[in-house]
Amino acid sequence: MNKVHFVGAGPGDKELITLKGYKLLSDADVVIYAGSLVNPELLEYCKEGCEIHNSAHMDLQEIIEVMEKGIKENKSVVRLQTGDFSIYGSIREQVEDLHKLEIGYDCTPGVSSFLGAASSLGVEYTVPEISQSVIITRMEGRTPVPSKESIESYAAHQTSMAIFLSVQDIQKVVERLNEGGYPMNTPIAVVYKATWADEKIVKGTLEDIAVKVKENGITKTALILVGQFLGKEYNNSKLYDKDFKHEYRS
Template identity: 80%
Template sequence: MNKVHFVGAGPGDKELITLKGYRHLQTADIVIYAGSLVNPELLTYCKPECEIHDSASMDLGQIIEVMERGLRENKKVVRLQTGDFSIYGSIREQAEELGKLGLQYDCTPGVSSFLGAASALGAEYTVPEVSQSVIITRAEGRTPVPSKESIRSYAQHQTSMVIFLSVQMIEKVVTELIEGGYRETTPIAIVYKATWPDEKILKGTLKDIVQKVKEDGITKTALILVGEFLGDTYNYSKLYDKDFSHEYRG
């Protein structure tokens, strides 16, 4: 029997899907895509007779039902999910349900939106002697966050941080960041629909970003990037230093 193929769609730009993901779409008989998040232009890679389902209006049971039916009919089923499904992709619950039915799956990773956002800014999360770590998290909303993983607790590290699914709570997020340890002068960027044609970027500091977001009306589909990696301070790495030899130099 065939497998369900989970494919990361990339951050938005239809050309930022992997070659393997593109080939899966080309040969799919059934595609279930996250309609509220995945660029529908990716579906132009599918063959005309491909059966396409928008999961925005489906619950978990309905998604699994389509997958099971497709595999029982010996069809190739692709589950197309936004960015890379390993970050807020809900792949685990789908995999668990497939396992209960004795159905197999495989995964083709995608370019996460947090990478697309950095590219949109021309930024590097890891700047020598400024930041060597990246925290990926979200604010607590309808889905609880473990108490040890609050934005406030992470803020004490003052490293590069990417906050998903939280721009609608920007005021709360900024308060948590400042109370956790970031200075009000810390640079911050809001990247709306990174790599999409209607991408939008707001830049500021923790002191003024709330007002900028409110004035612009951004309430969803945006990432919050915060940290000194967005600032003017930087140091050159040793990788390309003329006095530094390295076997991994590219």
């Protein structure tokens, strides 16, 4: 029996899907894609006659029914998810229902938007002696967040942070980052639709970012990146230091 193929679509740019993901997508008989979160240009890779469904208009049961029908008809089924489905991809609930139906699946990872955003900014999250960790999180909304994973508790580390699904409350995010430990002069960037043709980047500090985001009309589909990795201070790595010896360079 065929499997359902979960494929990470990448952050937006149609060329940032993996080669394996592209092959699965171009060979698919049925594609269920994650609505406005996936660049519709990716659907240009689908073959003629491919049955395409926009999951923005579907609930979980409807998605599973399309998958089950496709598999029973011995068709190749692709679930095309935004970025990489391991981050806020809602894959678990789909997989659990497939298990109940004894339908197999496999997963092809994609490039997450937090990686696409860093590339657009030309930065790295891990700068020697500045930041060696990245926190990926979101602020609670209609979906709760465990109390021990609050923005304030993570801000106490003052490391690099990528905050998803929260730009609509940017002022509240700023307040909580500051309460947790980031000083108001901490650099911050908001990247709207990273790697898409209409990408927009807004830079500032905790002091002024909320005003700048409002002026630019950004209310959704944006990442908030905060931390000193965005600042001017940096240190060279040991890896390419001429005096640093290792097994490949003496």
